[in-house]
Amino acid sequence: VSITPWNFPLAILVGMTMAPVVVGNGMLLKPASNTPILAYKMYEVMEEAGVPAGIVNFVPGSGSEIGDLMTDDPRVRFITFTGSKAVGVRIYERAAKVHPGQRHLKTVVAEMGGKDAIIVDKSADIEAAVEGIVASAFGFAGQKCSACSRVIVHQDVAEAVTKGVVERTKAKVSVGTGVGGASAVTAIADANQFESVKNYIEIGAGEGTLAYAGEVPAELNGS
Structure with a gap:
């Protein structure tokens, strides 16, 4: 699962999406809820470039609903996130719980905000x-x-x-x-x-x- 930010809705999204793909993973792309259209355009480019169906799956929507659902899913093994500290901490907390049917402990890579x-x-x-x-x-x-x-x-x-x-x-x-x-x-x-x-x-x-x-x-x- 890649949960991408609104402030760099294309540049960061591309890296977070294609890095899992080039090493052989299927993935869910969940863009920031206020910048989904640019993410969808990138998804269309991937389709046109020949990325097989089902490898990148575009899943827009509210983070508190769709984000939680994907984070909790026992089939998800890796989660990458760029965004606020509050949301990042929430993802870490939810990903730490082992759900029925889950085979692996989930790995979370989160880039969160700070006071530079x-x-x-x-x-x-x-x-x-x-x-x-x-x-x-x-x-x-x-x-x-x-x-x-x-x-x-x-x-x-x-x-x-x-x-x-x-x-x-x-x-x-x-x-x-x-x-x-x-x-x-x-x-x-x-x-x-x-x-x-x-x-x-x-x-x-x-x-x-x-x-x-x-x-x-x-x-x-x-x-």
């Missing part, structure tokens, strides 16, 4: 550090497991790094639809993710100082 940090020492190249922080934090609108979520800075250079990040964000980060590649920060995946991003901004502002708040075009605000 960039550490800036006082000997660092400040300009390079600032460039890396902004690119990591705002690339793909921050919708990736490797996005910079926090910066740990030596106190001697904290002011310079903060100022540099604010200035570079103002100069380089623009919000838009992403059509034509003109925008650094493009669309959030769906309304739930949009609300989650706003919530984290509010948490950050409440716990510390909001150094800079950019403007979101009215036509893009929640659309």
Whole structure:
């Protein structure tokens, strides 16, 4: 079973799908519930390429229903997952239980979310550090497991790094639809993710100082 993520709905999906196939396994492909169409298009490509029927099986739907069903099935031996910590922990818990008719202990490979940090020492190249922080934090609108979520800075250079990040964000980060590649920060995946991003901004502002708040075009605000 491969349970693939919404934030890289094609790139990660291809690896998680084809790796089991090339070593001789049949598999169930369960895409993220909010990005099933792109996964289905990839499934069609596999069919056209001659992957035999029944080797890759496209199973879209709610993770809490279909995901649990596949995880619990005694015929499933391997489960790969990319997604949130909460869902990954749930998969580990359910996969650990041995069901009637099950012949093997299940193997789970889970890539889950985290709070990625960039550490800036006082000997660092400040300009390079600032460039890396902004690119990591705002690339793909921050919708990736490797996005910079926090910066740990030596106190001697904290002011310079903060100022540099604010200035570079103002100069380089623009919000838009992403059509034509003109925008650094493009669309959030769906309304739930949009609300989650706003919530984290509010948490950050409440716990510390909001150094800079950019403007979101009215036509893009929640659309």
